[in-house]
Amino acid sequence: SQTIHQWPATLVQPVGSPLSLECTVEGTSNPNLYWYRQAAGRGLQLLFYSVGIGQISSEVPQNLSASRPQDRQFILSSKKLLLSDSGFYLCAWSGAQETQYFGPGTRLLVL
Amino acid sequence: AQSVSQHNHHVILSEAASLELGCNYSYGGTVNLFWYVQYPGQHLQLLLKYFSGDPLVKGIKGFEAEFIKSKFSFNLRKPSVQWSDTAEYFCAVSPDSNYQLIWGAGTKLIIKP
Numbered sequence: 001s002q003t004i005h006q007w008p009a010t011l012v013q014p015v016g017s018p019l020s021l022e023c024t025v026e027g028t029s030n031p032n033l034y035w036y037r038q039a040a041g042r043g044l045q046l047l048f049y050s051v052g053i054g055q056i057s058s059e060v061p062q063n064l065s066a067s068r069p070q071d072r073q074f075i076l077s078s079k080k081l082l083l084s085d086s087g088f089y090l091c092a093w094s095g096a097q098e099t100q101y102f103g104p105g106t107r108l109l110v111l
Numbered sequence: 112a113q114s115v116s117q118h119n120h121h122v123i124l125s126e127a128a129s130l131e132l133g134c135n136y137s138y139g140g141t142v143n144l145f146w147y148v149q150y151p152g153q154h155l156q157l158l159l160k161y162f163s164g165d166p167l168v169k170g171i172k173g174f175e176a177e178f179i180k181s182k183f184s185f186n187l188r189k190p191s192v193q194w195s196d197t198a199e200y201f202c203a204v205s206p207d208s209n210y211q212l213i214w215g216a217g218t219k220l221i222i223k224p
Contacts, residue, residue: 041120043201043214059211090155098143098162098205100212102155 002027006091006103013110019064019078021106023091026072031093033074034100035066038088047089050074086110113138115204117215124192125223132187132218134176134202143205144185145212146176150198158200161185172196194224 003026013019025031032051036044046059048066056066063082067075074091088107092100118133136142146158159170166178176187185202202215 041216043115043216044203044212045214046211049211099145099157099160101157102147104154 002093002101004091004093004101004103006089006106008106009104010107011109013081013108015083015110016080019076019081019085019108021076021089021091021108023074023076023103024072025074025093028072028093028095030071031095033068034092034094035074035076036090036092038090038105044090048076081110083110113204113206113213115202115213115215117200117202117218119218120216121219121221123221123223126194127191130187130189130192130196130220132200132202132220134185134187134215136183136185136202136204136213138183138204138206138213140206144176144178145203145205146170146174146185146187147201147203148198149201155201158187192220192222194222196220197222 005024007022034049035047037047038044048056048058050056050068053068053071064078086109088105090105091103094100114137116135144161147155148158149155158174159168159176161168161178169175174189176185178185199217199219201217203212205212
């Protein structure tokens with residue numbers, strides 16, 4: 001069966017520091033991959049999605065970037081974090097059937 | 112712009128009460144529809160989905176949802192809720208079979224024992 005991992009689970013970073021959140025999927029090949037930010041009372045905001053290695057689509061101009069160096073690895077990065085980057089970040093994958101399956105999330109606090 | 116509206120941000124019910132959570136979307140074409148649930152401290156997980164066929168869809172844990180195309184709605188229902196249904200519920204829509212989901216803001220459901 002397929003599983004999706006995210007780490008770290010929680011991260012506290014100072015303003016201006018870099019960020020790297022990792023997401024990996026097991027048990028499937030060539031998944032579509034997604035990064036979301038979940039804000040209380042506002043649902044999920046799609047940040048990036050990828051349909052293949054090296055193919056990244058950005059949905060919202062951000063202080064963030066994404067990369068997909070391997071088929072089942074999706075990385076969310078920032079060169080310099082802002083206070084407004086604090087939030088809960090979710091990675092998801094989907095196959096041909098469009099149903100998305102979510103990881104446990106990373107709670108990021110920027111101080 | 113395409114959007115998904117969940118009418119209630121917070122719902123509080125007693126055990127055994129009936130539940131209906133509203134979801135409306137704005138898109139005139141073919142859509143796939145989803146309800147996801149996030150229990151406290153757990154992953155966001157799929158509750159049920161509609162792609163085609165019978166507009167009344169049954170999901171896990173006794174939940175069902177009805178797709179009414181003329182009303183652009185996909186309301187979630189459960190005849191008798193339990194304390195363990197306390198969670199946040201999200202409606203999502205995928206227009207025209209593209210890969211993206213458009214999400215509602217979520218409804219926090221609290222069931223009083």
